[in-house]
Amino acid sequence: MQVLKFGGTSVANAQNISLVKDIVANCAADNCIIIVSALGGITDTLLNAANLSSKQDEGYKTVLKEIETRHLDTVKSLIPVHAQSTILSKIKSELNTLEDLLEGAFLIGEITPQLSDKIVSYGEMLSSYIISEYFQHQQLDAGHVDSRTLIITNEVNEKAAVNFKITNANCKKFFSKTPHKIIVAGGFVASSESGNPTTLGRGGSDYTAAIIAAAVDAEILQIWTDVSGMYTANPKLVKQAKAIPHISYEEAMELSHFGAKVLYPPTIQPVLAKGISIEIKNTFKPEDKGTLITKNQNEKGKTVRGISHVENIALLSLEGPGMVGIPGISKRFFEVLSQAEISVVLITQASSEHSICVGISTDDIDKAVQIVNSAFEYEIERGKIKHVIAEQNLAIIALVGDNMKSHQGLSGKMFSTLGKNNVNIRVIAQGASERNISAVIKKDDVKKALNALHEEFFEENIKQLNLFVMGVGNVGAKFLNQVCQQKKYLKENLKLNIRVIGLSNSRTMVFDDGGIPLKNWEDTLASGEKANKEHFFEKVNQLNYRNSIFVDNTASADVSTTYNSYLGNSISVVTCNKIACSSEYSNYQELKSLARTYNAPFLFETNVGAGLPIIDTLKHLIASGDKILKIQAVLSGSLNFVFNNFNDQTSFHDVVKQAQEEGYTEPDPKIDLSGVDVMRKILILARESGNQLEISDIENKSFLPQESLDTDNNDDFFASLAKYEDDFQKLYTDAVAKESKLKYVAQFEEGKASVGLQEIPKGHDFYNLEGSDNIVLFYTERYPNQPMIIKGAGAGADVTASGIFADIIRIGNF
Incomplete structure (x- = not known):
């Protein structure tokens, strides 16, 4: 039967x-x-x-x-x-x-x-x-x-x-x-x-x-x-959740008690004693295997079988010095709740006996506060016990599995995963059977916590990165195309699943919870809502996804002011925008501090050298105990392109215009030619070397006429370049006469930094630097005479986009 x-x-x-x-x-x-x-x-x-x-x-x-x-x-x-x-x-x-x-x-x-x-x-x-x-x-x-x-x-x-x-x-x-x-x-x-x-x-x-x-x-x-069995997590909240083929009675009871609504918790008790198997099947997909519930046959199987949760939980805490060593306090506390027919779903007590904390339904919290305060009125009046403390808008999240018993590291893995995603744990409980590890968290964090834990314990180490991208110009467009092209490779080889959830330019923004299709992102973005950087952040924060990364492909000062909001909410930041890291030192330090405090990486490799691993190499040198003595560098791919292509057969105006059109300069080329861009870069390197420096401390030996520097739009700037063509030609002929080449050089030594155009003689490391390449010489205690050299393409949308992409992969590998 x-x-x-x-x-x-x-x-x-x-x-x-x-x-x-x-x-x-x-x-x-x-x-x-x-x-x-x-x-x-x-x-x-x-x-x-x-x-x-x-x-x-x-x-x-x-x-x-x-x-x-x-x-x-x-x-x-x-x-x-x-x-x-x-x-x-x-x-x-x-x-x-x-x-x-x-x-x-x-x-x-x-x-x-x-x-x-x-x-x-x-x-x-x-x-x-x-x-x-x-x-x-x-x-x-x-x-x-x-x-x-x-x-x-x-x-x-x-x-x-x-x-x-x-x-x-x-x-x-x-x-x-x-x-x-x-x-x-x-x-x-x-x-x-x-x-x-x-x-x-x-x-x-x-x-x-x-x-x-x-x-x-x-x-x-x-x-x-209506579902094909008991799942590793709620499939409505975790899309990657899978049906569990076989599970024990005890595991099923734990999962059903902690919110797996496919099975009413008392169901198992009558059949358990008789050893009658339970099968969970899907009426609408009867061919699906479903879940079979029997005695434990997972002797050498997975430790964690499922992740479940209970929403609408409130914490009720009774504490005070008068509880220590006094028999009967716990009895009275639970008796009061029992008599009021308030069910307790979680209990934790400090070993000092100074406090007792229980989890109950939010529906019961007002009544519970009233009756407990009334029951302990005498102790409260005399200051021995405090008024009961109630916390609402919470949920319980639980790992369940028979083979969790005595398995080392599971709790650490669970709490570490939650911590990395800024999920604050309010209370922890683990039964003596060690079949269940429970934590009380904010209700708003449930979806993120479930997905993060499911990814950690069930998804074959495939890590999902959720990107929110601002800026889709030259660099941003190349970046999105690279993500689209490499998506399959990253998933198969690096176990990274990258999704672009939000996208914005200066006009419109769009979000898609399931990921924006990157093959036609232009059309999707064009039909989006009006762009607003504050609303963009609010939406990112509201979605509250695990492994969230804000990607700034702009050169906007306004956008750079939002980084602290993202980092302060455990949202990583990857940027090619140099403004934040070259702003006041206090702001730079605050961003670094927020990244450490909220475990949200703040990466800006492309601030110096586009896709070259300059900052990353510098970090490794410092971390390994080396000390920077001097930095010499050609850090502007834009200026190197300009001076490598400028000669007596060309005009300076035309070469700069070409550099702008090919994406080697910022949209405002004066930022590059004035030396401000290079100043920012050497400032960042100095700071990453451990030095406290402001941009005003850097000496700028500008080669541009003052009239060019004073312009406030691109048309006037280019007009001034044409006006002073003879001055630029003289710079070129003077260098040729000395068998030298013009290079815009940045230097940092003994706490001082400078930038300016120099005549580089033959034999120098900078002399044969071609195209838009960058070069950095790190003189350190380990490399005092022959410097560590990093050289390569330092400008261009493709290489900058690849540098941003590399930073995102670094976060995925953290």
Whole structure:
């Protein structure tokens, strides 16, 4: 014999019920017991009608009409017309009685627990009757039984305790004598020994099925629902979650207790003692394997089997010096909560006995605060115990697995993963069985925490990086194209899954929770909302994704002022924008400090040398104990391009214009030619070497005429370059006469920095520097005479984009 339970979504409408019929018709056992819930949503509708009637709101009549229409339409869709009249009459008769009950509640203006149980029981009574009649008209050998005649409970309403002795006897007697191969019964409902209707609690249809399965020694209990088993995490919150093929009773209980709603927690108890397997199956995908729940057979399997959570949790803390060493405090505390029927889902106590903290439902927190303060009023007045402390908007997140027992490092791995994503842990609890590690966190952090933990424990070390990109000009566009091109490679070889979630230029911005398709990002962005850097940050922060990275491809001072907001919310920052790191030293230090405090990398490799590993190499030198003595460098790919292409056959104006058009300069080329850009770069290198320096401390030996420096737009700037062409030609001829080349050089030594145009003689490391290449010479205590040299392309959209990409990969490998 098999017991099959079908939940509310499985019997929500006629179409779904027909799927249930197909499953039942293919039941492999000789006899099947079918337990069904109310039609999807009906229990809530019944409770709503009861609530309205108790408030003397005649709106209950409209709700009752909806209930009637729903059931009558279901019958008309399932049963042939010629056979409908008897069934419809039966349903209308039952609904008339329901109407009388609701009218009674309306007249007296209240609803008792017993009356509530009578009202909500109609959902399962009607659905089981309709489904049994439908089975019969589909030529199945089916019968119907009212579960209230089988399952007997105490007199407590709304979550009654089962009298197993009487219930087991009733079930054995009935099912041993039934002539039908298939019996349909409603879940959730029962009756007391005195015959009053009772219920087994929300989700109790699972429990009904387990009670009957244990009573008749069923071969297996199947729970048919709308998902393909118990998942490694909630698939609605974690898209990568997978169904667990096989799990133990104990693991299933832990997961169901901590929010895995596919299974009602008490369900396992009746079948566990009998060793009856439970199978979780999907009504809408019956071919899916589902989850099998048995005794633990995962001896050498995975340590963590699932991650679950409970939302709407509040913490209640009792603390004070008067608790230390005083017997009975804990007893009084829990007794008060128990007497008020407040369920405690988590307990933790300091070893000093100075405090006790419990997790309860948010719905109970106001009542709990009042009764606990009242119970300890004497101690509170004398200062021995403080007023109880309540914290709300919390959730419990839990790792579950039989093989977690004595497995070293799991807690550290869990808490480290949460910490890296700025998920603050308020309370930690671990049972003596070591089958569960629980932590209380902010409710808003649940999705991020679940995804981060799932990635760590279940996703074969594939790390998801969520990018929020601002700036899609030359560099930004190249960067997005590189991400699109390398996405598959990164996932397969580096185990990094990169998604662009947000995108913005100066006009529009767009977000896509699932990732913006990069093959047509231009069209997507064009149809986005109006750009606003503050709203962009608010959206990034609101999404609260794990491994979030803000990517700044702009040269905007305004955008650079937002970095502290991102870093302060554990959102990493990658930027080619040099303004922040060359701003006031205090701001530079604050950004560095925020990155360390909130474990959010702040990377700006492309600030110096585009894609060259200059800053990274410098960091490694310093970290390994070396000391910088001197830095000499050609750091402007733009200026190197200009002076490598400028000669007596060209005009300085035309070469600069070419450099701008080919993306070698900033949109405002004066930033490059004035030396400001190089000043920023040598300043950053000096600071990364451990020196406190401001940009005003750097000597700038500008080669531009003052008139050029004073211009405030590109047209005037280029006009001034044409005007002073003779001066530029003289610079060139003077250098040629000395068999030298013009290079714009930055230098830092003994705490002083300077930038300026120099005539570089033959034989010098800078002399043969071609195109837009950069070169840096690091003279250190380890390299005092022959410097460490880094040389290569130091400008251009492609190499800058690749440098940004490299920084993102560095974060992925942290």
